[in-house]
Amino acid sequence: MNERIKPIVMPKWGLSMSEGKVTGWLKPAGSPVAPGDEIVEVETDKIAGVVEAHETGTLRRVIGEPDTVYPVKALIGVIADDEVPDAEIDAYVAEYATQAAAEAAEEEAPRTHFIDTPAGRLRYAKRGEGAENVILIHGFGGDLDNWLFNIDALAEAATVYALDLPGHGQSDKKLADPSLKGLSAALLGFMDALDIARAHLVGHSMGGAVAARTALDAPGRVASVTLIGSAGLGDEINAGYTDGFVQASSRRELKPVLEQLFHDPDTVTRQLVDDLLKYKRLDGVTEALTALSGALFAGGRQADQVAQALAATDVPALVIFGASDKVIPPDHAQAIGTRATVEVIEDAGHMVQMEKAARVNELILAHIA
Amino acid sequence: MARMISYKQAINEALDLEMRRDPTVILLGEDIVGGAGAPGEMDAWGGVLGVTKGLHAKHGNRLMDTPLSESAYIGAAIGAAACGMRPVAELMFLDFMGVCFDQIFNQAAKFKYMFGGKAKTPVVIRAMVGAGFRAAAQHSQMLTPLFTHIPGLKVVCPSNAYDAKGLLIQAIRDDDPVIFCEHKALYGSEADVPEESYAIPFGEANIVRDGRDVTLVGYGLTVPRALTAADTLARSGVSAEVIDLRTLSPIDWDTVIESVENTGRLVVIDEANPRCSIATDVAAYVAQNAFGALKAAPQMVTAPHTPVPFSPVLEDLYIPSADAIVAAVHKTTGPVKSAA
Numbered sequence: 001m002n003e004r005i006k007p008i009v010m011p012k013w014g015l016s017m018s019e020g021k022v023t024g025w026l027k028p029a030g031s032p033v034a035p036g037d038e039i040v041e042v043e044t045d046k047i048a049g050v051v052e053a054h055e056t057g058t059l060r061r062v063i064g065e066p067d068t069v070y071p072v073k074a075l076i077g078v079i080a081d082d083e084v085p086d087a088e089i090d091a092y093v094a095e096y097a098t099q100a101a102a103e104a105a106e107e108e109a110p111r112t113h114f115i116d117t118p119a120g121r122l123r124y125a126k127r128g129e130g131a132e133n134v135i136l137i138h139g140f141g142g143d144l145d146n147w148l149f150n151i152d153a154l155a156e157a158a159t160v161y162a163l164d165l166p167g168h169g170q171s172d173k174k175l176a177d178p179s180l181k182g183l184s185a186a187l188l189g190f191m192d193a194l195d196i197a198r199a200h201l202v203g204h205s206m207g208g209a210v211a212a213r214t215a216l217d218a219p220g221r222v223a224s225v226t227l228i229g230s231a232g233l234g235d236e237i238n239a240g241y242t243d244g245f246v247q248a249s250s251r252r253e254l255k256p257v258l259e260q261l262f263h264d265p266d267t268v269t270r271q272l273v274d275d276l277l278k279y280k281r282l283d284g285v286t287e288a289l290t291a292l293s294g295a296l297f298a299g300g301r302q303a304d305q306v307a308q309a310l311a312a313t314d315v316p317a318l319v320i321f322g323a324s325d326k327v328i329p330p331d332h333a334q335a336i337g338t339r340a341t342v343e344v345i346e347d348a349g350h351m352v353q354m355e356k357a358a359r360v361n362e363l364i365l366a367h368i369a
Numbered sequence: 370m371a372r373m374i375s376y377k378q379a380i381n382e383a384l385d386l387e388m389r390r391d392p393t394v395i396l397l398g399e400d401i402v403g404g405a406g407a408p409g410e411m412d413a414w415g416g417v418l419g420v421t422k423g424l425h426a427k428h429g430n431r432l433m434d435t436p437l438s439e440s441a442y443i444g445a446a447i448g449a450a451a452c453g454m455r456p457v458a459e460l461m462f463l464d465f466m467g468v469c470f471d472q473i474f475n476q477a478a479k480f481k482y483m484f485g486g487k488a489k490t491p492v493v494i495r496a497m498v499g500a501g502f503r504a505a506a507q508h509s510q511m512l513t514p515l516f517t518h519i520p521g522l523k524v525v526c527p528s529n530a531y532d533a534k535g536l537l538i539q540a541i542r543d544d545d546p547v548i549f550c551e552h553k554a555l556y557g558s559e560a561d562v563p564e565e566s567y568a569i570p571f572g573e574a575n576i577v578r579d580g581r582d583v584t585l586v587g588y589g590l591t592v593p594r595a596l597t598a599a600d601t602l603a604r605s606g607v608s609a610e611v612i613d614l615r616t617l618s619p620i621d622w623d624t625v626i627e628s629v630e631n632t633g634r635l636v637v638i639d640e641a642n643p644r645c646s647i648a649t650d651v652a653a654y655v656a657q658n659a660f661g662a663l664k665a666a667p668q669m670v671t672a673p674h675t676p677v678p679f680s681p682v683l684e685d686l687y688i689p690s691a692d693a694i695v696a697a698v699h700k701t702t703g704p705v706k707s708a709a
Contacts, residue, residue, distance in 0.1 A: 170563075173565075249570065250570070250573055251576075252623075270576065270579060278531075278563070281535065281567040281568060281569060282563060282565045282566070282567045283565060283567060283568075284565075
């Protein structure tokens with residue numbers, strides 16, 4: 001393939017995504033683009049998102065038609081410098097289809113695995129083969145798919161694991177100890193079972209507090225922490241969200257709760273709501289979530305604080321918040337003080353790692369390097 | 370974890386999981402094990418289409434082959450439910466319900482009411498419904514409206530394997546008598562189904578496709594037909610919302626009304642005969658409660674008012690087709706030029 005020409009392809013967001021719909025181009029053909037520029041909007045049955053440029057150049061071809069569905073990895077656009085002749089680009093586009101078909105075969109390997117740990121059977125995904133280990137820890141009510149925009153990007157530089165905590169996703173729903181300590185013990189049990197001696201912990205929301213707790217309890221196992229929209233850094237938490245998520249039993253009740261997670265409430269598709277309802281309806285989930293929210297977030301107050309203790313250690317810490325986080329106040333980002341690298345990202349809510357994936361990935365990669 | 374399994378497997382799995390969870394769950398029915406009085410292998414049958422196959426090996430005598438007497442074993446199941454068990458009785462074809470109407474309409478449905486709320490009757494009666502199986506007029510009816518007419522009965526008819534498992538688990542855990550209607554033409558249809566237990570609450574319709582121009586309401590086999598129709602309609606620029614009622618008693622009026630308020634048009638699809646059916650019920654309710662939102666008269670796509678024909682050609686014409694649904698939608702929108 002021509003090295004001077006860079007493809008824009010239908011991304012694969014999440015394990016089950018096989019196709020996506022182009023909903024609109026944010027840049028017209030001929031526009032100059034730079035890494036991080038939002039180029040094209042894509043909608044899947046689960047979530048709407050934006051494809052960003054990874055290269056500098058000119059958007060030479062806009063191939064994906066709006067309102068048209070394309071398989072994952074299909075070529076939807078082309079970036080190249082102005083001096084690349086049109087003929088070369090046309091040849092590239094023509095050749096691309098055959099290459100994609102050849103690559104499709106290797107996608108068949110299982111995307112997630114299960115492992116037995118003292119905290120039960122846990123599901124996880126593993127990507128990449130770097131020397132450093134990174135473990136991604138989702139938040140309250142989340143699962144490993146919360147990292148769907150991050151896991152592959154981080155896997156370029158490290159061996160990346162994302163797990164479903166006990167009570168979450170497809171892991172066992174029984175919670176032996178519904179506390180940060182209990183979840184941290186489950187995480188260490190997971191690391192033991194997979195022979196991960198030491199890892200960079202990247203936690204979102206409740207998962208951030210779990211990462212911090214683990215760094216305090218087992219400093220030798222933790223190379224660094226990245227706390228994203230993290231719990232444990234202050235007193236307040238939006239009880240309307242945590243209680244609402246536990247109590248919502250129908251689509252009608254759950255949708256407005258989920259809309260609080262994002263800067264742009266339209267990000268919440270019907271499929272996202274349905275998938276979370278399906279999770280919430282599994283036996284044992286309501287009990288697990290009720291126990292966790294009671295132990296950690298009762299009455300809109302966070303019971304377990306880690307900021308002060310973490311500030312007193314020398315564990316490298318990166319703190320990222322979305323400026324319009326409606327679940328945990330973004331000023332909690334400052335809780336560890338100047339010892340931590342802190343970034344509050346505009347136009348992002350609680351799910352900042354999904355809404356501003358490129359920036360978050362860049363920060364994490366710099367942090368663990 | 371989730372994996373693709375069939376509607377039939379999903380029902381088997383729901384029964385297995387609930388029998389493991391709750392020792393009061395028992396199964397009764399004709400030939401649900403090896404056939405009453407028949408010599409030879411236990412578990413040879415597993416029901417007339419093999420839905421309960423394999424459960425005898427796991428749960429032994431908690432499955433009971435009954436004599437060919439619906440009034441006896443449905444009555445026994447209802448009595449056992451009133452005495453603390455959670456029986457699931459398989460009645461093969463809903464068409465045979467006539468011989469045990471008293472047990473269902475006048476006993477099971479009435480206990481809670483007649484005993485001032487002090488009695489509960491957690492019985493599930495599973496039966497196959499629907500045409501398309503070349504099984505002729507006495508084994509192919511969609512008799513759901515007979516049961517929605519009776520206060521005190523819950524009536525369920527899943528359209529896919531995921532719902533079949535979650536709704537059957539809910540039916541078994543529910544304290545009221547549930548008529549669980551399994552569409553035999555859907556037994557082979559597969560969906561992504563979690564291995565774990567989950568219950569889908571009754572009275573919550575599922576919006577299976579979003580749309581702007583017309584609301585298609587169905588249940589059971591008419592849901593995949595409505596989805597096919599919606600694909601066809603999309604090609605001519607008509608955006609159809611498809612609602613799967615899932616449970617007919619209780620019924621989720623809010624979802625239907627909200628949808629019609631957005632689209633302004635209603636087409637109800639029902640495999641039952643046209644008079645006093647789910648279709649007439651939904652059309653009447655919407656006309657009464659959302660008349661101002663309607664841009665056109667509600668349309669109904671149903672079976673004709675005849676027995677189910679044995680002739681395969683006629684039987685295929687009998688069941689509401691995707692083409693008939695498209696034609697009904699065009700009655701509400703006026704003629705639409707094809708984009709092609």
